[in-house]
Amino acid sequence: MSSAQIKLEKRGHTAILTMSNPPANTWTKETLTALKEQVEALNADKDIFALVLTGEGEKFFSAGADLNVFASGDKGVAAQMSQVFGAAFETLSDFRGVSIAAINGFAMGGGLEVALACDIRIAEEQAQMALPEAKVGLLPCAGGTQNLALLVGEGWAKRMILCGERIKADKAHSIGLIEEVVGSGESLDKALALAEQVGEQSPVAVSYCKTLIQQGRHGDIRSALPLERELFVKLFDTQDQTEGVNAFLEKRKAKWVNG
Numbered sequence: 001m002s003s004a005q006i007k008l009e010k011r012g013h014t015a016i017l018t019m020s021n022p023p024a025n026t027w028t029k030e031t032l033t034a035l036k037e038q039v040e041a042l043n044a045d046k047d048i049f050a051l052v053l054t055g056e057g058e059k060f061f062s063a064g065a066d067l068n069v070f071a072s073g074d075k076g077v078a079a080q081m082s083q084v085f086g087a088a089f090e091t092l093s094d095f096r097g098v099s100i101a102a103i104n105g106f107a108m109g110g111g112l113e114v115a116l117a118c119d120i121r122i123a124e125e126q127a128q129m130a131l132p133e134a135k136v137g138l139l140p141c142a143g144g145t146q147n148l149a150l151l152v153g154e155g156w157a158k159r160m161i162l163c164g165e166r167i168k169a170d171k172a173h174s175i176g177l178i179e180e181v182v183g184s185g186e187s188l189d190k191a192l193a194l195a196e197q198v199g200e201q202s203p204v205a206v207s208y209c210k211t212l213i214q215q216g217r218h219g220d221i222r223s224a225l226p227l228e229r230e231l232f233v234k235l236f237d238t239q240d241q242t243e244g245v246n247a248f249l250e251k252r253k254a255k256w257v258n259g
């Protein structure tokens with residue numbers, strides 16, 4: 001199910017979602033709803049283990065919310081948009097497989113927040129990132145104030161959010177905002193290679209591990225540690241558990257059924 005503004009391509013066990021809303025791949029109610037629906041459909045597709053999110057064109061990953069939407073100063077629009085942003089990006093965060101942002105250009109505001117909702121971020125050397133909402137009298141309402149600080153610490157999060165500092169890919173890498181910098185035009189290939197690596201792991205085990213990491217992030221270690229033990233045992237209800245161990249012992253590649 002492809003949509004005009006969030007294009008979908010499947011390659012093996014990986015889905016590529018391309019934000020396509022020229023000129024700057026901005027977010028509107030429609031593009032956010034399309035993203036949410038695409039991720040929900042991928043979540044239900046047992047053959048998909050990873051998704052890669054990128055932007056169409058060479059200049060923009062995404063410049064964030066379409067600022068035309070907020071020009072009238074309508075509070076009802078603000079309430080609706082913040083809900084739609086939250087629903088879309090939380091659905092992405094909760095994707096059962098691994099999500100990888102291939103940042104191919106400017107990632108600004110909600111364009112960086114969507115990358116923060118992914119599990120892994122790879123950026124091209126020319127990419128630039130910012131949460132510049134306050135510069136236009138707004139604030140990051142799609143997870144940015146929380147997720148950025150969790151990744152890079154409060155100091156850099158404050159520089160980026162309170163001072164509006166825009167950073168380049170090499171700086172983003174040095175502060176831990178992205179995991180890798182690649183050459184211009186190479187982010188999609190790199191993300192696909194990582195997604196292929198994901199496909200070598202048991203998808204159920206990956207999904208449980210992700211749940212546990214999220215639990216540690218949003219909850220506390222006292223509830224995450226017993227859950228770790230519980231999900232470890234629960235893996236033994238799956239075919240993939242016996243398949244994984246026996247494939248190793250028989251010196252062959254595992255064939256996952258995602259169950």
Ligand SMILES: C/C=C/C(=O)SCCNC(=O)CCNC(=O)[C@H](O)C(C)(C)COP(=O)(O)OP(=O)(O)OC[C@H]1O[C@@H](n2cnc3c(N)ncnc32)[C@H](O)[C@@H]1OP(=O)(O)O
Pocket residue numbers: 023024026063064065066067068085106108109110111132133136138139140141142
């Ligand atoms: C909860 C979430 C909230 C938010 O996300 S609020 C929005 C946060 N994002 C921003 O503030 C970024 C705004 N954009 C920019 O600052 C600049 O762009 C860039 C620095 C990223 C690039 O600058 P340059 O290279 O000079 O390109 P250009 O001419 O500004 O952009 C090309 C076309 O794209 C339109 N555009 C860019 N960003 C947005 C946007 N966020 N909303 C609406 N339009 C946007 C421009 O206006 C222009 O259009 P035309 O060619 O018709 O003049």
